[in-house]
Amino acid sequence: MKKILLTGCAGFIGSNFLKKIAVIEREYEFVVLDLLVYEGSYSTIENDINDNDHISFVQLDIRNMSEINELFQKEKFCGVIHYAAESHVDASIKNPNIFVETNVVGTLNLLNASLRYGSESFRFCHVSTDEVYGDLSDDEEPFTEMNRIKPSSPYSASKAASDILVESYYKTYGLDCVITRCSNNYGPYQFPEKMIPLMIKNSLKVEKLPVYGTGKNIRDWIFVDDHNKGVWMAFKSGSAGEVYNFGGNTEKQNIEVVKQILNELNQSVDLITFVTDRKGHDWRYAMNYAKASRELGWTPSVDFEEGLRRTIKWYSENVDWLENF
Numbered sequence: 001m002k003k004i005l006l007t008g009c010a011g012f013i014g015s016n017f018l019k020k021i022a023v024i025e026r027e028y029e030f031v032v033l034d035l036l037v038y039e040g041s042y043s044t045i046e047n048d049i050n051d052n053d054h055i056s057f058v059q060l061d062i063r064n065m066s067e068i069n070e071l072f073q074k075e076k077f078c079g080v081i082h083y084a085a086e087s088h089v090d091a092s093i094k095n096p097n098i099f100v101e102t103n104v105v106g107t108l109n110l111l112n113a114s115l116r117y118g119s120e121s122f123r124f125c126h127v128s129t130d131e132v133y134g135d136l137s138d139d140e141e142p143f144t145e146m147n148r149i150k151p152s153s154p155y156s157a158s159k160a161a162s163d164i165l166v167e168s169y170y171k172t173y174g175l176d177c178v179i180t181r182c183s184n185n186y187g188p189y190q191f192p193e194k195m196i197p198l199m200i201k202n203s204l205k206v207e208k209l210p211v212y213g214t215g216k217n218i219r220d221w222i223f224v225d226d227h228n229k230g231v232w233m234a235f236k237s238g239s240a241g242e243v244y245n246f247g248g249n250t251e252k253q254n255i256e257v258v259k260q261i262l263n264e265l266n267q268s269v270d271l272i273t274f275v276t277d278r279k280g281h282d283w284r285y286a287m288n289y290a291k292a293s294r295e296l297g298w299t300p301s302v303d304f305e306e307g308l309r310r311t312i313k314w315y316s317e318n319v320d321w322l323e324n325f
């Protein structure tokens with residue numbers, strides 16, 4: 001059976017991929033690799049691993065070149081879907097080095113192992129972010145795949161560097177690669193350092209909700225399942241060497257989202273407290289996903305109001321998951 005390596009699937013987006021896509025795609029075997037650093041937890045995916053013979057787990061560090069090579073040599077993968085990363089912008093501002101080590105060197109190790117040990121028909125799907133394009137002013141058009149790479153934070157710079165490495169492996173060595181770039185995700189199983197789960201968590205506990213700056217920064221929100229559907233489509237039918245943008249068609253100011261969460265949970269806006277803005281805080285992101293629609297037949301399907309309600313309901317019913325991190 002064809003084996004696919006899924007990296008970082010104990011984390012937010014990857015665990016949702018595992019639960020919604022990998023569990024039903026039984027014509028493949030999936031090997032889940034994760035180091036289980038603080039934002040990834042084995043308990044999130046334990047049942048999915050135990051209940052499915054076609055899914056297995058290995059705890060491994062993508063920075064460890066020799067162990068990555070050993071794994072690839074043993075498993076003869078037909079593809080990699082690469083989610084693993086250091087993903088928190090604020091953490092990257094405090095400690096940029098680990099972002100380069102994990103996101104750049106870790107990706108390089110996977111690319112080298114793919115070249116050496118990948119099966120004959122092999123594909124590397126690199127999961128990247130809209131943040132590599134930098135930010136937009138209020139009147140600029142949404143990013144297309146043709147936009148210049150112009151990252152603002154050490155996080156987005158490390159993702160941009162890994163994107164460019166992937167492109168170079170396609171051009172120089174002919175490694176079959178696709179890159180996906182997506183806007184801000186929300187949904188179940190997101191570690192509460194990111195805005196939406198943090199605001200839900202604090203609202204549930206009736207604690208202060210810290211909002212950066214004026215709260216007017218704009219993000220283009222997408223429900224995590226829509227993103228993962230796009231990743232799977234790009235992996236299966238995207239053209240080699242291409243980049244695909246995914247977005248939710250839902251531009252919202254942070255403060256609007258925060259008020260919506262408070263409203264859903266019947267809490268007062270008095271819980272909002274404005275805090276010193278993030279350094280280099282990107283103003284606005286918005287994605288043009290016409291290429292993904294045209295070439296992959298992809299469109300987002302979960303409307304923001306519905307997705308946010310589902311997300312709030314999930315966190316309200318899974319307080320244990322939040323507490324056990």
Ligand SMILES: NC(=O)c1ccc[n+]([C@@H]2O[C@H](COP(=O)([O-])OP(=O)(O)OC[C@H]3O[C@@H](n4cnc5c(N)ncnc54)[C@H](O)[C@@H]3O)[C@@H](O)[C@H]2O)c1
Nearest residue numbers: 008010011012013035036037040061062084085087184185
């Ligand atoms: N969250 C978003 O809104 C968003 C949007 C677009 C793209 N992305 C990208 O999607 C991917 C997943 O993001 P996420 O939000 O699920 O992140 P996350 O932080 O929730 O998960 C990352 C996972 O990677 C694992 N990991 C970290 N370092 C590792 C290492 N050295 N070796 C092995 N595993 C390691 C962690 O344990 C964790 O399980 C990232 O590449 C991110 O850049 C995220």
